[in-house]
Amino acid sequence: MIEFRNVSYSYDPAAAAKAPDAGDAQADWGNSPDELWALRDVSFTLNDGEFFGIAGHTGSGKSTLVQHMNGLVAPTSGTVFVDGVDISDKHAASRVRANVGLVFQYPEHQLFASSVFDDVAFGPRNMGCPEEDMERIVREALQTVDLDFDAVRARSPFELSGGQQRRVAFAGVLAMHPRTLILDEPAAGLDPEGRRELLALVRRLHGDMGVTVVMISHSMDDLAVMADRILVLNQGSVWALGAPAEVFADAQACKSIGLDVPAPQRFANVLKERGVALPQPAGGLFTRESLVEAIAAAYRGRR
Amino acid sequence: MARSIIFGRYSPGKSPIHRMDPRLKLTAVLVAMVVILMSNTYPALAVAAAFVIGFYFVARIPASTALKSIAPLLFIVVLTALLNLFFVQGGTVYAQLGPLVISQEGVHFAIFLSLRLTLLLCMASLLTLTTTTLDLTDALEAMLKPFARFGFPAHEFAMVMGIALRFLPQFADELHTIRQAQLSRGAKITANPFKGGLSGLSSLMVPLFTSAFRHAETLSAGMDARCYHGGSGRTRLDPLTFTRLDVAGLVAIAAMAVCVVAAGMFHM
Numbered sequence: 403m404i405e406f407r408n409v410s411y412s413y414d415p416a417a418a419a420k421a422p423d424a425g426d427a428q429a430d431w432g433n434s435p436d437e438l439w440a441l442r443d444v445s446f447t448l449n450d451g452e453f454f455g456i457a458g459h460t461g462s463g464k465s466t467l468v469q470h471m472n473g474l475v476a477p478t479s480g481t482v483f484v485d486g487v488d489i490s491d492k493h494a495a496s497r498v499r500a501n502v503g504l505v506f507q508y509p510e511h512q513l514f515a516s517s518v519f520d521d522v523a524f525g526p527r528n529m530g531c532p533e534e535d536m537e538r539i540v541r542e543a544l545q546t547v548d549l550d551f552d553a554v555r556a557r558s559p560f561e562l563s564g565g566q567q568r569r570v571a572f573a574g575v576l577a578m579h580p581r582t583l584i585l586d587e588p589a590a591g592l593d594p595e596g597r598r599e600l601l602a603l604v605r606r607l608h609g610d611m612g613v614t615v616v617m618i619s620h621s622m623d624d625l626a627v628m629a630d631r632i633l634v635l636n637q638g639s640v641w642a643l644g645a646p647a648e649v650f651a652d653a654q655a656c657k658s659i660g661l662d663v664p665a666p667q668r669f670a671n672v673l674k675e676r677g678v679a680l681p682q683p684a685g686g687l688f689t690r691e692s693l694v695e696a697i698a699a700a701y702r703g704r705r
Numbered sequence: 706m707a708r709s710i711i712f713g714r715y716s717p718g719k720s721p722i723h724r725m726d727p728r729l730k731l732t733a734v735l736v737a738m739v740v741i742l743m744s745n746t747y748p749a750l751a752v753a754a755a756f757v758i759g760f761y762f763v764a765r766i767p768a769s770t771a772l773k774s775i776a777p778l779l780f781i782v783v784l785t786a787l788l789n790l791f792f793v794q795g796g797t798v799y800a801q802l803g804p805l806v807i808s809q810e811g812v813h814f815a816i817f818l819s820l821r822l823t824l825l826l827c828m829a830s831l832l833t834l835t836t837t838t839l840d841l842t843d844a845l846e847a848m849l850k851p852f853a854r855f856g857f858p859a860h861e862f863a864m865v866m867g868i869a870l871r872f873l874p875q876f877a878d879e880l881h882t883i884r885q886a887q888l889s890r891g892a893k894i895t896a897n898p899f900k901g902g903l904s905g906l907s908s909l910m911v912p913l914f915t916s917a918f919r920h921a922e923t924l925s926a927g928m929d930a931r932c933y934h935g936g937s938g939r940t941r942l943d944p945l946t947f948t949r950l951d952v953a954g955l956v957a958i959a960a961m962a963v964c965v966v967a968a969g970m971f972h973m
Contacts, residue, residue, distance in 0.1 A: 474885050496891070504889040511879075512886040514911035524908065528891030560915065574890060 404448040404471055404502070404582065409480035411441040411466055411638075440466045442638045443480070448582075448616065453608050455629030455646075456618045459660035463638040464618045465507070468584045471616065472502040500529050503580030507587045509571035513559040518544070518570050521559050525578040543577035544570075547603060565596040572603070582614040583607060589624070601628070626650060626664040626688035634661065647686035666693035714774065716834045721950055722764040723835045727844035729951045733958045734832040740962045741824050749969035750820055756961040757827050764835050774834060775826040782819045782826070790815040842867035843945065846936075860936025872920065876913065883912045 441463045448454050448471075458464050469475040470482050473495025481488050484502065489495045506512065515521035522540045531539060541551045547569040554562065559570050575583070588604060589597040601624060608615045608628075619625050625632055626646040634642040634649060636659045642649045650656060650663045653671050662668065667687045670680045680687070680696040681703075687693050717723075722730070737756075744750050761771055789811060796809030833841070846863035853859045884894060887908045894905040 469885060472889055474888060499889055499891055504886075506882060506886045506889070509886065511916060512883055512908075512912050513915075514908045524887075524892070525890035528893065578890065 403450055403483075403485055405483040406444050406446050406470070407481045407483065409441055409444045409470060409477040409482060410439060411463075411470070411475065412439050412478045414438060415478050440638050441470075441477075444635075444638075444640055445480075446633060446640065446643055448614065450581075450614055451612060452614055453628055453630045454614075454616045455625035455632040456616065456635065457620075457622065457625055457632055457649075457661060458635035458641070462635040464635055465586055466638075467635065468504065468586060468616060468618060471582070471584055472499050472504050474504070500578055501580055502582045502584065503575040503578055504584045505572060505575050505586065505588060507590060508568075509575070510559075510564065510567035513567060513571055513574075516558060517556050518549075518559050518562075519555040521570060522573045522577050525574055529578055539577050540573075543573040546576055546607070547573045548599070549573065565592060565599075568592070568596075568600070569603075572600075576607075580613070582616065584616040586618045587620065588617065589619070589621070604628070622650070622662050623664045623666075623688070626667075626686065634659070646688060647684065650686060650688075664688045666690060669693060670696065714833070715837050716766055716770055716774075718765055718835065720763060720765045720835070721953070722760065722831070724950055725835075725954050726945055726947055726951045727836050727840035728847050728945060729947065729954055730832060730836060731841070731844045731848065733954055734828055736958050737828050737961060738825055740965050741821060741828060744821070744965050744969055746969050747817070748971060749965050750817070750824070752968040753961065753965045754820075754824055756957075756964070757824055757831070760831055760957075761827070764831060766831075766834055770834070771827060771830065774830045775823070778826055779823075782822045785822055786815040786819040789818055838867060838870040842870070847945065858936075860939075864936075868924070872917075875920075876917065879916055880909065880913055883909055883916075 444467065456464050456467065466475060470477060471484070473482070473484075473489040473492075476490045476495075481490065483489070484494075484498045487494050487498070489498050513521055515524060519540055522543055523536050526536065526539050527533075540555070544551045544554065549566065549569055554566070554570070559567055562570065572588075585604065589600050592600060604615060604617065605628065607613045617625070617629065629646060631644060632642070632646055632649045633640060641659060646664075650667055653663045653668065656663050663671070664687075666689060670682070670687050670693065673680060678700065680693075680700045683692060683696065685692070687696060725733075737753075741750075741753050741757075744753050761768070790807060791805050791811065793811040793814045794806055794808050795811075796813075798806055798808045799812065800807045836844075842863045845866065846859055849857065849859035849862060887894065887905070892905050892908055894909065
């Protein structure tokens with residue numbers, strides 16, 4: 403369980419101290435580069451076993467927010483608790499890192515070891531896992547991301563394809579067996595096939611292995627289908643927090659902060675504007691299937 | 706994100722000094738720095754300081770920005786002051802502690818040299834505060850051009866410098882991200898080789914170098930795609946031209962030189 407209590411963060415704490423009011427922002431959406439506050443008074447609780455989506459326009463503070471979750475960044479004011487422990491303390495933060503795995507954007511850019519094995523083993527070795535368990539740990543991690551352990555273990559990560567590199571980087575975090583997995587745009591820059599596979603992997607981790615997942619994404623379609631709750635950031639403040647159906651209920655409001663609603667819902671909204679109102683299911687219109695059903699229901703109702 | 710203020714980061718503006726021709730600005734700043742270096746008395750230094758402050762005023766750069774821009778280099782000033790304080794001897798001895806002697810001459814030199822150094826830094830900083838790196842490298846290229854006749858690759862040299870400057874902040878940002886990522890995997894990043902520091906460092910340096918190569922490849926492909934073929938026969942979209950503004954700048958620098966020299970003589 404991760405709890406954010408009134409967390410504000412500034413890149414320039416000295417200047418922020420002079421203007422302690424994390425109040426008004428000037429930019430329309432996103433933060434202007436000189437903006438004092440990257441996060442303003444953020445409070446929420448992430449429950450165990452949850453699939454938590456984070457959305458928001460570029461520069462709204464998403465990446466800064468998740469870097470608070472394993473203590474990489476300490477709040478300028480406010481507190482982050484992981485399992486009830488305040489992680490502003492350096493030692494608490496480094497203990498937390500074994501439990502909270504953070505996969506950065508384009509994680510393949512952080513590969514460095516001369517073999518896939520060593521790269522995946524980097525995390526567990528840092529955590530002090532005994533060397534005799536290493537082969538088993540690495541094998542499992544690579545299997546989880548659908549890579550053939552025997553085929554890739556001795557290869558240089560730089561010889562692999564882009565999609566494979568990303569999976570190795572993923573495996574490097576999974577090898578630490580985190581209970582919470584934070585993914586910053588995991589599918590960015592992948593082709594549609596790679597994207598589908600990666601999201602399927604994330605679903606499997608959450609569904610079968612019970613990992614708590616926090617996922618930042620620009621694809622509202624993915625978030626709406628996968629997430630239990632979505633947190634929307636705007637200019638560093640919590641703009642909305644709730645189930646996808648609640649968050650995307652007001653398409654106009656979403657648009658005003660530079661956020662799209664999922665494509666099927668958008669389709670239904672346009673139809674409604676043209677005078678064809680579809681029945682709105684309680685869970686929202688977030689998949690093509692539910693859209694087809696709604697259209698079919700409307701069509702049948704008409705006859 | 707690494708947000709440290711880099712020495713003389715460009716501060717956008719439309720002041721006369723911003724609009725001056727970079728070639729002239731570079732020359733003028735060099736001349737001003739020589740003038741400051743040559744001022745040997747307090748009155749001369751005061752006059753030079755008045756001119757520097759005047760330049761900043763014309764450039765509409767607030768004192769806080771100016772001070773912030775030279776702050777990272779102030780340690781040089783402090784170091785120089787301390788060295789002079791303890792190692793220059795002469796005149797009345799104020800204090801003595803073992804081999805360390807603080808004398809009248811020492812204090813005088815410490816104060817004088819640190820003032821002069823600060824002024825020099827301010828002047829250098831004014832150039833980078835009011836000139837984009839692109840303009841700066843253009844100016845450098847123009848000034849190195851005469852040496853091209855003797856086989857000096859002026860254009861390539863300026864281009865290499867421009868690209869290096871362009872990527873510095875980017876690599877700083879990327880290094881920061883890589884560091885965060887490796888810390889997330891429990892890396893112990895220290896320079897101490899006995900605490901696994903070397904593997905920690907390689908986990909930073911290898912990704913940074915691969916990223917540099919990746920950027921270099923993308924950049925060279927991008928330059929190729931736009932038919933870049935080096936300096937020969939290249940024309941400019943905005944040719945550098947001297948205007949009346951530059952004449953004014955020239956006059957201001959000449960005035961500074963004359964006044965500072967005069968102030969120095971007056972004291973004698």
